[in-house]
Amino acid sequence: MNLHEYQAKALLQRYGIKSPAGRLARSADEAAEAARGLAKDQANAGRWAVKAQIHAGLRQGAGGVKFCDSPEAVRDAAAALLGHRLVTPQTGAKGKLVRSVYVEQAVAYEREIYLAALVNRSAGRVALIAAGEGGNDIEARLAAAPEKMLSLVIDPESGVAEDKARALAGQLGLSGAGADQAVVLMRALDKAFSDCDASLIEINPLVVTAEGDLLALDVKMVLDDNALFRHGELADLRDEEEIDPAELEAKLYNLNYVRLDGNIGVMVNGAGLALATVDLLKEQGGEPADFMDVRPEATRAQVTYGFKLLLRNPSVDAILVNIYGGGILRCDTVAEGIATACKEEGLRVPLIVRAAGTNGELARKILMSQGIPVTFAQSLGQAAAKVVEVAGRKAA
Incomplete structure (x- = not known):
């Protein structure tokens, strides 16, 4: 967090x-008042830094940190930031909306x-x-x-x-x-x-x-x-x-989900395998649209919801499911969840599935018997190359 x-x-x-002493402000007037308060409370507080509060670094180079010499200048700086999206190398092209600023005493x-x-x-x-x-x-x-x-x-x-x-x-x-x-x-x-x-x-x-x-x-x-x-x-x-609202809702279903900027939806069980899958997609020239780790104790309902997240993402052009059944989570449980999600949401993009380990063959039979249009892969490398190809990118 x-x-x-x-x-x-x-x-x-x-x-x-x-x-340094500082105060949070959510409006331009609050920012100016914060500057006046700091000047009153702190000796020699005649210069302030106005900092956009977003979950991303490298703000200063993107204009998210402004230095001001008067409360009026602080108000103007805050007004220029609040309600606007700040784009830094860590936010992606869409940037992050600035909802608050931190007015801080500037320090030599x-x-x-x-x-x-x-x-x-x-x-x-x-x-x-x-x-x-x-x-x-x-x-x-x-x-x-x-x-x-x-x-x-x-x-x-x-x-x-x-x-x-x-x-x-x-x-x-x-x-x-x-x-x-x-x-x-x-x-x-x-x-x-x-x-x-x-x-x-x-x-x-x-x-x-x-x-x-x-x-x-x-x-x-x-x-x-x-x-x-x-x-x-x-x-x-x-x-x-x-x-991201989808990430927040995913937590309610005990899914580790992070939205990324690519076009290949990814569902994997196990954080390590998920990271390896994402890395392999990148090596093959693909761009993952998410990181999704389905936990070992996941139920069919949780898998269903997780797959719906992928289906609802308009950026997704293809989906890769990489499941290794073992321990508590079996491949057939994942297959049942995918089938339910596809029936309720509709499958509009190519689906590549690699199901290995416990009940891997049963998972394949479940998806075929439910009429889900799916391409099966025998190995992770084969799955990655295929999904990159159908997503519109040539494998390296």
Whole structure:
């Protein structure tokens, strides 16, 4: 679950991670009033940043962050953002509708640092990732110079070791009081990550002010959906307006569904197999329209609903179903769900099915006996090539 910047900052402040003073606004007048309030509450608050609150990064380069020198300018900046779609490299061509802005005190600083906590899957532990420079396009810059990316793997029992944190701070060019602050901040970041069951907390940039303070100027925070049952308060932070309605409804049926920009509908059981299927389609020159993971305990009704999502997507030109029956979920259960969906919604696009494992042959018989026009594939590679072909793209 993605958090907005203002939500992530408020959450991290509970752990002592400082950020500039700011207020949320949902109208241009509220934004101007927020600026006046910040000027009253904060000394030297004569300049503000107006930030579009959407679930996407790289906002500044897309015009989603504007700096203003008066409350009137803040009102104009907010009016230019609110109610409009902001397109960034992370939103896709349609962009995201800006429903709120965060008015924040602009801060003068001397340098930018990148700091993040995430799961290091190779080590099987949480790790801190850092770089001595931060800001826009940091991913591309670090990809071009990977030696600049620093890492500290955290022991799950003892947490962030002071000597290792201090060494990392030194590599980031911090010393004295700045290094002391960095050690405290790294420990706080680790605790916030663990307490909130996060999958990513990214501070970019973490700035060093002229007074030597460390401030989180921007924060991206992602929580593990599967752990939200432990965090009712955090679950309430979900902004459903930022979520595709189909994705939101899919959660009610315990389907892991993410809409993508392609034209090949995809239904797979198991997240790993789903990722492999999507990757193979891309390699074959196809473009998946979704990521759909049907969970092992799925019922026929849940499969039916999931397949209806694919049928209702106007962007879909062909559908690939890749099912490996085993354990609880059998291939025939999936076939019955597909048949029901096709009868109720109608099948308007080519359907390619690869059904292997438990009751794979039975699944094929069910679909044929129900009169569903389907092409069967014996292997995933064959299925991917066929669906790419019928979707109007030549396999590579």
